[in-house]
Structures are given as structure tokens and as C-alpha cells.
Amino acid sequence: MPDSTVHPTPPTPAVPLAALLAREDLALRQIAGPSDPPPVVHAAHTSEMADPYPYLLGGELLLSAGAHIPDAADSDTYFDDYVSRIVAAGGAALGFGLAPVHDTVPHALVEACDAHGLPLVEVPPRTTFSAVARAVWQLLAQARLAELRRVTEAQQSLAAAAARPDPVPSVLRQLAQRVGGWTALYGPEGAEIAAAGREPEAPVRGSLTELTEVVRPSGPGTPASATPASATPASATHVTAGTRLAAYALGTGFVLGVATPAREPGDHTIASVAAVLLTLLTGEQQSGSGAARTSALVRLLLGGTAEEVAPLLSKETHWFVVDARRNDQRDRPAPSGARDPVDMRLRRGARPAPTHPQPPDLLAATALGAALGSTLIDPMVENVRILVPADRTPQPQPGWTLGVSSPAPAQHLAAAAAQAARAMARARATRTALLRHGSRPGLAELVPREEAQAHARALLGPLAERPALVETLRAWLSLHGSWDRTAVALSVHRNTVRQRIARAAELLHAELDDPDVRMELWFALRQE
Numbered sequence: 425m426p427d428s429t430v431h432p433t434p435p436t437p438a439v440p441l442a443a444l445l446a447r448e449d450l451a452l453r454q455i456a457g458p459s460d461p462p463p464v465v466h467a468a469h470t471s472e473m474a475d476p477y478p479y480l481l482g483g484e485l486l487l488s489a490g491a492h493i494p495d496a497a498d499s500d501t502y503f504d505d506y507v508s509r510i511v512a513a514g515g516a517a518l519g520f521g522l523a524p525v526h527d528t529v530p531h532a533l534v535e536a537c538d539a540h541g542l543p544l545v546e547v548p549p550r551t552t553f554s555a556v557a558r559a560v561w562q563l564l565a566q567a568r569l570a571e572l573r574r575v576t577e578a579q580q581s582l583a584a585a586a587a588r589p590d591p592v593p594s595v596l597r598q599l600a601q602r603v604g605g606w607t608a609l610y611g612p613e614g615a616e617i618a619a620a621g622r623e624p625e626a627p628v629r630g631s632l633t634e635l636t637e638v639v640r641p642s643g644p645g646t647p648a649s650a651t652p653a654s655a656t657p658a659s660a661t662h663v664t665a666g667t668r669l670a671a672y673a674l675g676t677g678f679v680l681g682v683a684t685p686a687r688e689p690g691d692h693t694i695a696s697v698a699a700v701l702l703t704l705l706t707g708e709q710q711s712g713s714g715a716a717r718t719s720a721l722v723r724l725l726l727g728g729t730a731e732e733v734a735p736l737l738s739k740e741t742h743w744f745v746v747d748a749r750r751n752d753q754r755d756r757p758a759p760s761g762a763r764d765p766v767d768m769r770l771r772r773g774a775r776p777a778p779t780h781p782q783p784p785d786l787l788a789a790t791a792l793g794a795a796l797g798s799t800l801i802d803p804m805v806e807n808v809r810i811l812v813p814a815d816r817t818p819q820p821q822p823g824w825t826l827g828v829s830s831p832a833p834a835q836h837l838a839a840a841a842a843q844a845a846r847a848m849a850r851a852r853a854t855r856t857a858l859l860r861h862g863s864r865p866g867l868a869e870l871v872p873r874e875e876a877q878a879h880a881r882a883l884l885g886p887l888a889e890r891p892a893l894v895e896t897l898r899a900w901l902s903l904h905g906s907w908d909r910t911a912v913a914l915s916v917h918r919n920t921v922r923q924r925i926a927r928a929a930e931l932l933h934a935e936l937d938d939p940d941v942r943m944e945l946w947f948a949l950r951q952e
Contacts, residue, residue: 437567437689438464438483439560441517441543447559450551456534457517457543465516466564468557475509482514485545485560487553489521490530507536518542519556523549571689578602578694586701595705596620599698603691605668605684609702610636612677624667624683631664635671636679659696661687672699678706717800734834737800742814745829745837747844748792749807749852752823795821807848809841820857827851828860850902853909880948886931893931896924898949901942 441463445452457463466483472491473479480486493502510518518537520529529546537544547556581602585594592609600607600621608619614637623629639660658673668687672680672695680699684691720733734741789803793810796818800811812818814831827848832840843861851859887894896914900921903909911918929936936942 437564437571438466439563439567440464441485441545443563444485444556444559445545450556450559451548452519452551452556453546453548455529455544455546456537458541459543463517463543465560468553468560470553470557474506476515477509477513480510480513480515483516485517485519485556486510486515487519487521487547487556489524489553490526490533493525493530503530503532503536504539507533507540507542511540511542515542517545519545519547519553521547521549521551521553567689574602575690575693575697578690579697582694582698582701586705591705592702593618593620595698595701599682599695602694603682603684603688604686605682607683607698608632608681609706610679610681614640617678625665628665628667628669628683631662632669632671632681632683635660635662635669636681639671639673640677640679659692659699670695672696674699674703674706678702730834730837737811742831742833743800743837743840744812744814744816744818744831745840745844746796746810746812746818747807747827747841747848748810748821749825749848750788750823751825792821792824807845809844811837818858825851825856826858828858830861846898846902849899849913853899853903853906853913876947876951880951883932883944883948887928890928890931893924893928894949896921897928897945900925901946901949905936905942 441454442459444450444465445454464483465485467481467485468487469476469480469484470487471479472488474492476486476488507518520526520533522528529544534544536542547553578598581598582595585591585598588594596607596609596618597620606619606621606624609617610633611617614633616633624632639658660671662669666685668684670682670684670692672682674680680695680702682691682695716736720736723733723736724730789801789808792808793799793801796810796812797816798810798812802809818826818828820826825848827844827846827850829840829843829847840861847859847861851857881888884894887897896910899913900906900910903913907918907921910921914921925936932945934941934945936945
């Protein structure tokens with residue numbers, strides 16, 4: 425009787441025995457054993473041992489010239505024991521050479537192979553075992569190359585699917601197409617959320633649902649936050665009703681189920697790639713952060729206030745605003761028409777073309793946000809802006825210049841953003857990695873805020889329609905009247921700074937060399 429034990433085979437692509445038999449240069453011929461299901465081999469091994477069991481790993485085409493067969497042995501018993509040991513070791517097939525020991529394949533060996541269900545291949549005298557082994561390895565190399573190509577194409581298509589507007593259904597559809605079966609995503613509660621591909625029979629679906637519970641990292645109803653996501657999803661496989669089932673735990677409480685009519689080389693790798701992508705796609709949804717940010721945006725667009733949407737973004741009630749710029753970030757020429765009117769009056773050749781910073785790449789901005797412990801990032805501006813919960817004090821980051829505001833509630837975040845921008849401008853001018861907005865008590869606390877703001881509006885009224893002059897005056901005063909450092913902070917020429925300060929002094933009727941005047945102007949600028 426054939427051995428029903430399932431033997432492990434090497435993790436290499438299988439080569440159909442039929443492909444080896446089809447090689448005309450080898451002239452091999454199968455003379456015994458089953459052909460359905462089609463036999464496959466994973467390697468070739470030559471041995472003349474009477475008991476090859478200790479030398480086989482499983483899946484081999486064992487090649488032998490029969491030198492181990494004793495002349496006086498009971499042939500029926502000997503061959504039955506010999507073949508049974510090959511089958512017990514997981515051998516895939518036996519190749520028997522007709523020369524130089526035997527002119528024909530022993531009839532008892534043919535009967536034993538038929539009895540034990542082991543394919544028996546006749547190797548003609550002109551075909552060497554080395555040629556057979558070389559052919560096996562060539563076919564294995566071709567199969568491996570085809571598998572790698574298939575996996576690579578599947579990875580690319582799955583990544584493209586993950587970037588579509590409906591990423592989760594797209595990934596499931598693409599996975600179902602690549603493995604030729606049915607795929608389903610199960611939620612933390614065990615319910616089927618989405619599916620794609622050829623739907624299996626009800627019993628198969630039921631078995632797959634049961635299999636997903638085996639790999640689920642937490643019980644039904646357990647929050648996904650209690651289970652850390654894993655880059656290598658846990659998996660389990662099962663065969664039912666002739667269908668191969670596989671389940672992959674996504675680490676977020678979700679589980680990916682796959683049902684295929686057969687298990688092809690590379691299927692597990694392809695499904696694992698899909699599981700990793702789905703882990704990333706479902707992680708934010710399950711944690712609620714992605715949905716909360718979307719809800720906050722919708723409410724703002726529909727007229728909501730910052731105070732109303734702030735609780736959706738974080739449990740914190742106060743945030744730091746961080747203004748960041750990469751140290752290697754180059755400036756680019758400003759588009760035509762963006763030149764400052766004061767700059768245009770400069771003599772040709774007295775200054776380089778005006779510039780403004782390029783936005784950093786999204787990957788670098790996202791990495792910075794992760795380092796600061798926040799996902800609330802605006803990278804689509806010249807300087808990256810990040811909201812950091814007040815319980816996470818921003819620290820200097822290699823390769824970046826940071827300006828940090830004082831902690832502020834939602835209704836004052838706009839003012840905090842101005843603080844961060846000024847701090848970052850000073851940090852750039854002073855070549856400091858991180859500069860925080862001063863929070864030490866000062867004279868401003870001695871004057872009621874409403875009165876201070878009214879005084880500032882009156883004092884700075886002549887500059888109300890000239891924001892460039894206001895910003896230049898603020899930077900110049902904060903940098904103790906340094907023309908060069910102010911020019912660096914504002915990305916303009918030092919002559920531009922001189923002309924703007926002169927124009928501001930003229931409009932304000934102020935003597936800016938007087939420290940009392942400077943102090944009063946600085947106090948007013950701080951109230952904006």
C-alpha cells in the first residue's frame with residue numbers, strides 16, 4: 425500500500441517529472457508507478473546504498489544502477505523493502521540505469537514500484553546519471569527564474585493596487601487574480617469585510633473562516649491597539665474539499681484569507697506581500713487615526729471650528745507647532761512676477777535672483793514627523809509644519825533646523841504657527857539646530873492683552889498694508905539689527921533688508937537706532 429504520510433520537501437520550485445521525460449536528449453521512459461497526479465521532483469541524487477533512507481531529504485529523483493542488489497537475495501522481499509524505504513524517506517521517483525550492471529529493469533522492482541506508488545524511470549545506457557542530474561538542475565533553475573519573475577510582477581501589481589483610491593478592495597482583487605482563487609478580509613470581530621475572486625462553496629468558506637480564527641492574534645472584540653503589527657504576518661494552511669486554504673494575521677486584528685484550487689510556487693510569498701500591504705492599509709483605520717483626520721477635515725470644510733475638530737486629532741488639548749527646514753534644502757529662483765518691488769529697484773547685478781525654498785520630499789517629511797512622534801504633518805509647504813502633542817517635547821533632529829512654538833490650545837494654533845516660523849527664522853540665522861519660542865514671563869504679562877493689542881495696532885498702523893516690511897522689521901529686531909543674518913533668515917539680499925528697514929522707519933517716523941524705540945516696536949510686534 426502507498427505510504428500516506430506527508431513528507432516535507434525542500435523549499436525549492438518543483439519540476440514536473442513529465443518535463444524531464446520530454447527531454448529527447450535523455451530518452452527517459454516511465455515504466456511503473458502513478459502518473460496522476462503528475463509527479464514532481466525537487467532534486468536529483470545518486471546512491472547505490474541498499475537503504476537510501478538516511479541520505480534522502482524528500483522530493484528527490486533517486487538514481488541507481490542496481491549495484492546494491494545482491495545476486496542470491498530474495499528479489500521480491502528485497503525490492504519491496506528497498507522501494508518502501510525510498511517512499512518512507514519522501515523520494516519522488518526512482519531512476520534505474522540499464523548499464524553497466526543490469527541489461528533490463530528487474531521485474532520485481534517494477535512490481536514493487538507499482539505496489540508502493542513510486543514512479544520508476546528507465547535510464548538508457550547512453551544517458552549518464554550526470555546528464556540526468558544536470559537536466560534536473562537546469563529545469564529547477566528555469567522554474568526558479570519563472571517563480572521570481574511571477575513574484576516580482578505580483579509585487580509590483582499589488583503595490584500599484586495599494587496606491588489606488590480604493591486600496592483594500594484593489595489589493596484583494598489583484599491577489600485573487602495572481603493566485604487564481606478567492607481572497608477575503610476579515611475584521612477584528614471575525615466578520616467578512618471584503619472579498620474578491622471566484623467565490624468557493626459554502627463549506628470551503630466556512631473552513632476558511634475557522635482557519636482565520638486560528639491565526640487571529642487576539643480574540644474577537646479585542647482592540648487592534650493591543651496587538652502590535654508585524655512585518656511578517658503569522659499564517660496557517662489547510663486543505664479541504666480539494667481547495668488549498670491559507671490565513672494570514674495582519675497584526676491589526678484583521679485577517680487575510682486565501683482559497684486556491686492548487687498551491688503554486690510563489691503563492692505564499694505573493695500572499696505575504698499582500699498581507700503586509702493590508703496591514704499598513706488597515707492599521708490606521710483600525711486605530712482610528714486615519715478616520716479621525718478625515719472627519720476633522722470634513723468638519724472644517726463644512727464650517728467647523730478648530731476647537732470642535734481638535735479632539736478628533738489627539739487626546740491632547742495643547743500642541744507644539746514645529747516649523748522645520750532641511751539643512752541641505754536648496755533655494756530655487758522665484759517665478760517671474762514674484763520679485764519684491766523693493767528688490768526690483770536695485771541696480772542690475774547688485775544682487776542674485778530672488779529665491780525661495782523648495783519643499784522637502786514627502787518621505788523625509790514623514791520620517792521627521794515619526795521622529796517627533798506625530799502624524800499631523802503638512803509637507804506641502806516650503807517649510808514642513810508639524811503639530812506635536814504637548815506631552816512630547818520636540819528635540820533636535822539630525823539634518824534639520826527646527827523652530828518650536830510654545831504649547832497652545834486649538835484656538836491659538838495660528839498664533840503658535842507664527843511663533844514657530846519666527847523661531848525657525850532665528851534658528852537659521854544663528855545656525856541653531858532647534859530654537860524654541862521664549863516662554864519666560866516678561867513685561868507683556870503686566871499689560872492686559874486687549875490693551876497691548878490695541879496699542880500694537882495703533883503703533884504699527886502705517887505698516888498694516890505692507891506685510892513684507894513688518895516681517896523684515898520683526899526679523900531684524902530679533903537678530904539685534906544684523907543685516908546679514910536677517911537676509912539669511914528671510915532668503916533675500918542684505919540690500920533688500922536695508923531698504924525695507926529704512927522704509928519702515930520712514931513710515932513709522934521712528935529712529936530705529938534708539939533702543940527705547942526698538943523695545944517698544946518689539947513689544948508691539950509680539951502682540952500680533
